[in-house]
Amino acid sequence: MKQVEIGVIGAGWWACAAHIPTLVAHEAVKSVAVVRPDQEGLDKVLSHFKLEHGYLDAKQMLAERPLAGAVIASPHVLHAEHALLAINAGLHVMVEKPFGTSIAEARSIADAAKAKGVSVMMPYGWNYRPMTEAAHRLIRDGYIGEVRHVVAQMASALADLFAGEGLVEAKGALFEPPASTWADPKRAGGYGWGQLTHGLGALFRLIDLDPVEVYAKMGNSDAGVDYYDAAVVSFANGATMSLSGSGTIPKVRGGYQIDIRIFGTEGMLVYDIERARVEAYRHDGKSHIEQLPTDAGDYDSASPAALFASLCAGESIINPANATVGRRATEVLDGMYRSARSGRPEEIAP
Secondary structure, three states: OOOEEEEEEOOOHHHHHHHHHHHHHOOOEEEEEEEOOOHHHHHHHHHHHOOOEEEOOHHHHHHHOOEEEEEEOOOHHHHHHHHHHHHHOOOEEEEOOOOOOOHHHHHHHHHHHHHHOOOEEOOOHHHHOHHHHHHHHHHHOOOOOOEEEEEEEEEEEOHHHHOOOOOHHHOOOOOOOOHHHHOOHHHOOOHHHHHHHHHHHHHHHHOOOOEEEEEEEEEEOOOOOEEEEEEEEEEOOOOEEEEEEEOEOOOOOOOEEEEEEEEEOOEEEEEEOOOOEEEEEEOOOOEEEOOOOOOOOOOOOOHHHHHHHHHHOOOOOOOOOOHHHHHHHHHHHHHHHHHHHHOOOEEOOO
16 A cells, blocks of 8 residues: 555644544554644654654645645634645645634635545544444435435533533543633634534435525523524525534533434434434335444544545545535534524525
């Protein structure tokens, strides 16, 4: 297998916990170069992973290193800037969620990648699970007919993170997630940008529809970012969605919930990571119940970076979280936040 060098822009908490270890261990990766804006933190990353190439500035790394791809894991509000720098340098990119913090940013990333002929991936971990691919296949092949209505909810045990108190599960990590990224309303903090985007990523792997209007209400944490999200979404084909998000599953229970019910002209599909369920039922009496192990709904933190490495090395891959998936998720979130502020439905322009 061809070996390549991959850059990581934003060597912080999650990049160091998931992406960099996966890349360093991958047979297609010859070396990893990293960017962090503080010298002390950069030295810590280089020492911990025994890396040779570290930079304080992304532009310098892109100019000096012979990269095949770049992982964008900087703070939310910098994703678009850093993704466009890498794309315009001719690199494949894996962009951490969210896929930009506005519709304009998300569309600029997708358009630039298309113009440059490079691939965009997102590390929506559940999109890389076989149960998601099974549900995608059933809907793609027309098992439930045309999508007419969706009920989708996601919940997480992250009340501390979105309250600006840090994350208890990250104590002792190389770096901890900063409140400035997760709990600052001026820097795309909150449950929508930080977590509900995962549920939307899974949804848009399952359905091939553009959102056109969103009406939303939110309930905020003490830090002023959303803990709770409730939205009604309309799609281009006239279908509707009831969307819900909550960041306050009690820690004693822990875990994640993503429960999506998709109703079509010929039947319905159930996708539930908590209970590892993919089930489809039709009006003609036919049904399909996917046989899944009990851990089928567990989050996959390694496969995205591993698959991205294979892509950068020239391997043919199936990309379950491409630019279209990322764009649509951001379109819903952008409309949701605008609607919560305005108190009225907000359009998503074609």
